[in-house]
Amino acid sequence: MLRSWKLCALFLSGLSAGGIVAAGIFAFLAIIGVFPRLVGKTKTRNHILLYETLIILGGILGNLLDLYEFLIPVGEFPGHVLLLIFGVAAGVFVGCLVMSLAETLNALPVLARRIHLAVGLQYIILAVALGKLVGSLWYFLAGMGN
Numbered sequence: 001m002l003r004s005w006k007l008c009a010l011f012l013s014g015l016s017a018g019g020i021v022a023a024g025i026f027a028f029l030a031i032i033g034v035f036p037r038l039v040g041k042t043k044t045r046n047h048i049l050l051y052e053t054l055i056i057l058g059g060i061l062g063n064l065l066d067l068y069e070f071l072i073p074v075g076e077f078p079g080h081v082l083l084l085i086f087g088v089a090a091g092v093f094v095g096c097l098v099m100s101l102a103e104t105l106n107a108l109p110v111l112a113r114r115i116h117l118a119v120g121l122q123y124i125i126l127a128v129a130l131g132k133l134v135g136s137l138w139y140f141l142a143g144m145g146n
């Protein structure tokens with residue numbers, strides 16, 4: 001009897017703590033403007049309910065995949081295609097997150113003023129992005145990620 005109460009208390013405290021952390025992360029993403037900016041850029045304001053549903057389902061699915069190792073038997077080629085699609089989607093999301101955070105903190109205008117840059121800020125951003133791309137490709141293609 002006592003053991004079942006302990007398990008129930010542990011379950012509720014773990015669920016509550018996880019919910020609080022997840023809510024904080026989603027609130028952070030919403031506050032820095034990742035989701036509103038994507039909605040504005042894609043001009044899909046009439047699909048807000050779909051965005052909210054997919055964000056929640058993505059969080060739940062991400063947690064489940066992080067906690068449990070699901071084997072998806074799709075074969076080598078389709079598996080590589082799925083991995084490529086996931087990698088591109090994750091890269092786009094991280095890029096949007098970084099740019100939203102930089103925009104919120106006004107990091108790019110501060111950088112431009114500090115280095116006395118009058119024109120060409122877009123080329124610096126492109127160079128940083130291409131450097132990240134080349135570094136990532138080198139890391140993974142050279143087998144460093146294994």
